[in-house]
Amino acid sequence: MSTVEKAISLLNFFTEEEPEWGLSEIARQAQFDKATTRRLLVALASCGLVEQHTVTRRYQLGAGLLRLARVRESHFPLLQVAVPIIRDVATSTNETVHLSEFGARGLVTVHVEESTKANRVSVAAGQLLPLHATASGIAFLACSPPELVRSCLRKSLTAFTRHTLVQPKRLQDAITAAAAQGYSRGEQGFEDGVFSVAAPILGLDGFALGSVAVAMPLSRSTKATTDRHIQAVRNASEKIATRLFGELPTPKHASFA
Amino acid sequence: MSTVEKAISLLNFFTEEEPEWGLSEIARQAQFDKATTRRLLVALASCGLVEQHTVTRRYQLGAGLLRLARVRESHFPLLQVAVPIIRDVATSTNETVHLSEFGARGLVTVHVEESTKANRVSVAAGQLLPLHATASGIAFLACSPPELVRSCLRKSLTAFTRHTLVQPKRLQDAITAAAAQGYSRGEQGFEDGVFSVAAPILGLDGFALGSVAVAMPLSRSTKATTDRHIQAVRNASEKIATRLFGELPTPKHASFA
DNA sequence: GCGATCGGTTCATTATTTGAACCGATAGTT
DNA sequence: AACTATCGGTTCAAATAATGAACCGATCGC
Structure with a gap:
């Protein structure tokens, strides 16, 4: 599994039922090391595909997805x-x-x-x-x-x-x-x-x-x-x-x- | 720029005005080697964030984005x-x-x-x-x-x-x-x-x-x-x-x- | 027929990623 | 108050993946 695929696979853990994840719990679920998981999440966050709460430190899907989805649907x-x-x-x-x-x-x-x-x-x-x-x-x-x-x-x-x-x-x-x-x-x-x-x-x-x-x-x-x-x-x-x-x-x- | 960031940066080339790209042209625009660009696009495609036309071989944003956008908007x-x-x-x-x-x-x-x-x-x-x-x-x-x-x-x-x-x-x-x-x-x-x-x-x-x-x-x-x-x-x-x-x-x- | 450009492939080299071990902070329990 | 467990986060030697120059066949325009 390439690094890109690993990163994107993290996005797939976010669902309507489970829209927010802490670092340790998503690492556990993905079976990635915590350091690896964090680095991947930080990379996704820097591109706007994921956002980290300033208070709870939990991650959610980011607003950048909305623009891409709009482009996709528009086309x-x-x-x-x-x-x-x-x-x-x-x-x-x-x-x-x-x-x-x-x-x-x-x-x-x-x-x-x-x-x-x-x-x-x-x-x-x-x-x-x-x-x-x-x-x-x-x-x-x-x-x-x-x-x-x-x-x-x-x-x-x-x-x-x-x-x-x-x-x-x-x-x-x-x-x-x-x-x-x-x-x-x-x-x-x-x-x-x-x-x-x-x-x-x-x-x-x-x-x-x-x-x-x-x-x-x-x-x-x-x-x-x-x-x-x-x-x-x-x-x-x-x-x-x-x-x-x-x-x-x-x-x-x-x-x- | 990490590999993940490089991959996601490719997604940002897709806009309402330019929803489809060929491999060589997006590589040129991104200033990545063609082999690198292809590898990144293939990885994105395997996760559903990008799709390649079977006929024209051009790339567009993928349906996988719609689910993620829906989860984001839902939450x-x-x-x-x-x-x-x-x-x-x-x-x-x-x-x-x-x-x-x-x-x-x-x-x-x-x-x-x-x-x-x-x-x-x-x-x-x-x-x-x-x-x-x-x-x-x-x-x-x-x-x-x-x-x-x-x-x-x-x-x-x-x-x-x-x-x-x-x-x-x-x-x-x-x-x-x-x-x-x-x-x-x-x-x-x-x-x-x-x-x-x-x-x-x-x-x-x-x-x-x-x-x-x-x-x-x-x-x-x-x-x-x-x-x-x-x-x-x-x-x-x-x-x-x-x-x-x-x-x-x-x-x-x-x-x- | 030729040249330009396309999408795609290879593999030695280079760069990035990895993750075990560590940190301080917080929460729950005793 | 002290202790334990777990949190998010950091480091860097070692390991692994990514890179891209050079190459390929196919297609298109002249």
Whole structure:
């Protein structure tokens, strides 16, 4: 792990649940020496990515991140473009709709519009979605470079429920089906009682950059609602891609040669 | 410059105007060797702070920044808290109101609500504000640690207009006056024809973390508008601090021993 | 076809990072 | 009041990582 990667990895300890850390505790968590950790934090602080409280001496994420995030969003306005579209889907379906984006850490939920119904599926922004166990993950894999799919298939596939696809052949079949039909279905693969459909959002290179999914309690799923939701996520993902890139990217499906 | 600082400094080349860079051009700009630059960018990319286009091979800021920015804003919701307050001030005064925050790079404009009048002062978010030449800067210095003020006074003070306070004694007097009255006035110090008043936003340690300012064309400034604007920025800065910290911090003025 | 520049790679050399041991300060316990 | 544990912080010989000149194939413009 390079020095830069070590430093950035410290940033990843800061979460909504744990937004502040003392030096010793973050060193312990990161399994870095205290001196090393402090030097890395001081370097991050000098660039504004981290701030140290003058009174408590504890560290938090810094204001410099806001400018960089603004530049990123300004140039690649995924949230700005996608949020209104997802909100529309949530309104028309009255189910939970969520957007996820693929990055260094994996497929991460970046925005959620929850259903207004009391019996609803709750998803947390920031949550990492296992590729093999979720509709979003399979939709994403359906339009991913073959080596990424192979890498995923080679890994030990965690069983979250007894419905999780843990056999590579089964997962591969689901990915192939999703590639052919342009959407995926997730039936209790990540959590019991949850049914989802998802569509991949494509980048200009034809590979998926994320997914949009509708999730609902399995108990109120019908063929009619499923068909409507499939249509909704496909429409939404196309709309998002078209607005981001000015054209609809041609999908590059994962193929298994 | 440490390796971490070198890496982060690359992030700062990405702006709204220049959101994408090729390897050779960013290396040239940063004055780093191409091999070094690539290694730093690859490290940043592996952490999600930067992304490389699969087709053009150019680099842009990465999605990982959005999560970190969200955590930062969630924990320290300066924008979330301040934007509605600033919007109210802009509505009631019908002049340009802007919020700035102090960080590693200096005092930076983070949000602007412009006047609806055709003859208005325009301020850009992201813009660095010279401490000695702006109302925001002087308000900030009025509640800053003495060593920061001394450091500022020791520097060569750039003249942006013929009204800029370039003599340390004059600047010191303006800071002292701002400390005493709780606001500062900026009369064409940064740009001809612009008049501003600003108040510091205090942190729990009593030192300023930023400022809020009203800026208007000098030509329509009267004693009555000035008094109203002073009241407005002071009210706004107190409101922001109270909402952030649950109490009104006691100012720690810069003193000159 | 040629020259310029691109992104990318290599490895001997150079520079930076590391972390064990130490420090004073603070908090909790007895 | 004395003691212990843990805090944030510092130092510098040793260890490790980073550096960048020279090179590569690919692409673009002339």
